[in-house]
Amino acid sequence: MDHPFARLAAPLTAGYLLDLLLADPENWPHPVRIYGTLIAAGERELNHGPYRFGKGAVLAGGLVGGTFLLFKLLDKVWEKAPPALGIAINSAWVFYGLANAGLVREGRAVFEVLDQEGLEAGRRQLARIVGRDTTQLDVQQIRTAVLESLAENLSDGVVAPLFYYALAGVPGLMAYKMVNTLDSMVGYRNPRYELFGKFAARLDDVANLVPARLTAGLLAALGGSKRGWRFILQYGNQHKSPNSGYPEAAMAGVLNCRFGGPNYYHGQLVPKPYIGDNPRLIAPDEINRVARLNHSVCAVMVAGIVGALWWRLSQRKHGG
Numbered sequence: 001m002d003h004p005f006a007r008l009a010a011p012l013t014a015g016y017l018l019d020l021l022l023a024d025p026e027n028w029p030h031p032v033r034i035y036g037t038l039i040a041a042g043e044r045e046l047n048h049g050p051y052r053f054g055k056g057a058v059l060a061g062g063l064v065g066g067t068f069l070l071f072k073l074l075d076k077v078w079e080k081a082p083p084a085l086g087i088a089i090n091s092a093w094v095f096y097g098l099a100n101a102g103l104v105r106e107g108r109a110v111f112e113v114l115d116q117e118g119l120e121a122g123r124r125q126l127a128r129i130v131g132r133d134t135t136q137l138d139v140q141q142i143r144t145a146v147l148e149s150l151a152e153n154l155s156d157g158v159v160a161p162l163f164y165y166a167l168a169g170v171p172g173l174m175a176y177k178m179v180n181t182l183d184s185m186v187g188y189r190n191p192r193y194e195l196f197g198k199f200a201a202r203l204d205d206v207a208n209l210v211p212a213r214l215t216a217g218l219l220a221a222l223g224g225s226k227r228g229w230r231f232i233l234q235y236g237n238q239h240k241s242p243n244s245g246y247p248e249a250a251m252a253g254v255l256n257c258r259f260g261g262p263n264y265y266h267g268q269l270v271p272k273p274y275i276g277d278n279p280r281l282i283a284p285d286e287i288n289r290v291a292r293l294n295h296s297v298c299a300v301m302v303a304g305i306v307g308a309l310w311w312r313l314s315q316r317k318h319g320g
């Protein structure tokens with residue numbers, strides 16, 4: 001096998017298989033926890049006094065740029081190491097950068113706990129994966145929230161990291177994870193983060209413009225749903241986020257259901273438009289179809305990137 005192809009395709013394939021096998025073990029160390037520690041420390045030091053927008057921009061830009069440069073340097077180091085060592089290490093980074101199996105596992109867990117242990121237990125389990133208040137949700141709202149989360153996080157946690165791996169290898173993937181972590185920690189519209197986190201939130205919006213729409217297209221295509229394509233066009237821009245509505249619209253179209261609507265966040269009712277036009281009940285076994293669809297999207301992304309790498313390197317080899 002051509003060495004440049006192996007150096008790029010083998011870590012992607014191995015990291016994907018590790019994600020399928022191991023998901024995201026809760027007690028293992030994870031680079032995103034280090035990201036979170038750095039972000040929290042920077043926020044404590046900088047998020048006060050004047051120029052908070054500028055200070056937030058400096059923190060976000062420095063952390064994202066520094067992450068990319070660090071992993072670019074590590075890539076250069078691994079190039080001089082035995083190929084097997086470099087591939088093994090980069091496989092671990094891909095594994096940490098992917099969140100598909102863990103995402104599906106958490107979604108299944110909510111459905112199972114809800115069915116086996118009741119409403120209160122289902123609400124508590126759902127709170128592990130969503131930001132909205134879950135204390136007043138009924139069974140239908142819990143199941144709907146899970147499916148919305150699986151669609152949205154398929155973009156943020158699967159397609160986007162793979163997209164940036166395709167563009168820039170491990171440095172691109174890990175820099176994107178920093179962008180996403182910054183947004184999840186400081187990208188809120190509230191008095192504490194409105195100014196300080198605005199740059200990070202906008203950076204995350206820009207970084208996800210293509211992946212969110214790519215995710216939506218893959219969901220509609222692999223779901224075999226003309227309605228999915230129609231929902232993307234009809235509802236994709238209805239979400240408050242410029243990106244989240246697209247994969248949610250595609251999933252709602254594939255399932256012929258309705259997502260969205262008002263929800264409580266941090267004690268406040270936040271009005272949101274509905275995505276879809278069929279307020280039907282979500283059945284307990286529908287998590288299986290959504291899980292298969294998520295896994296299919298991830299597999300197609302990995303296979304597509306491997307194929308593109310093979311084609312690009314073969315063209316380069318033959319002077320194309």
